[in-house]
Ligand SMILES: Nc1ncnc2c1ncn2[C@@H]1O[C@H](COP(=O)(O)OP(=O)(O)O)[C@@H](O)[C@H]1O
C-alpha cells in the first residue's frame with residue numbers, strides 16, 4: 001500500500017506523513033530539503049536557479065519512487081511526503097508560467113520528466129491537503145526556515161491555483177481531499193482520527 005501526501009508549502013504534509021507512518025507502522029519517505037544544495041539559492045534568485053533546483057528535485061524524487069516500488073513488491077506499506085507529479089505539474093509549470101523559467105529550460109525539463117514518468121507507479125491513494133493562504137502563511141512562519149521567510153504571497157497563491165487545477169484533473173488512482181484549514185492534528189488527536197477514518201474508508205471501505 002502506498003499513500004502519497006500532496007499539497008502546497010506549509011500545508012502540513014511532513015507532519016501528517018510522520019503521524020500516519022507511526023499509526024500504520026509503515027515506512028515514511030520525506031523530501032530532500034535539509035541537504036538540498038539549491039533551495040536557499042533558489043529562494044534568493046529564482047530565475048538563476050530554477051532549472052538546477054527542478055533537476056535536483058526530479059532526480060531525488062525519481063530515486064525515491066524506485067525505492068518505493070521495491071518496498072511495494074515486498075508488500076510493505078509506504079507514506080510519501082510529496083510526489084514527482086507536483087514537481088512538474090505544480091512547481092516547474094508555475095515557474096515557467098511566471099516567466100521564472102525559460103521556454104528552453106522548461107522544454108528540456110519536461111522531456112526528462114516524460115522519460116522518467118513512464119517508470120513511475122501512481123500511489124494507491126493520493127491525499128491532498130487543501131489549505132488557504134492564511135493557514136499556509138501561519139504554518140510556514142511557525143516552521144521558521146530562514147530561506148522561506150521571503151516567500152511571496154503571490155507565489156503561494158499561484159501554487160494553490162495550480163494545485164486546484166491539477167487535483168481536479170487527477171485520475172491515476174484513488175484521491176482523498178482533506179480541507180486542513182480547521183484541523184489541528186498536531187495538538188488534537190481527534191483531528192488525526194478524522195483523517196485516518198477517511199483514509200480507511202477510501203482505501204479499505206471501512207466505516
Ligand atoms: N493541521 C495542523 N495544525 C497545526 N499545525 C500544523 C498542522 N499541520 C502542520 N502544522 C505545523 O505547521 C508547520 C509546517 O508543517 P509541515 O508538516 O512542515 O508542512 P509541509 O510539509 O506541508 O510543508 C509545522 O510547524 C507543523 O507542526
Ligand SMILES: Nc1ncnc2c1ncn2[C@H]1C[C@H](O)[C@@H](COP(=O)(O)O)O1
Pocket residue numbers: 007008009010011013014031033039053054057082086087088091092148
Ligand atoms: N519542485 C520544487 N520546486 C521548487 N520548490 C520546491 C519543489 N519541491 C519542494 N520545493 C520547496 C518548497 C519548500 O520550500 C521546500 C519543502 O517543501 P514543503 O512543502 O515545505 O515540504 O521545498
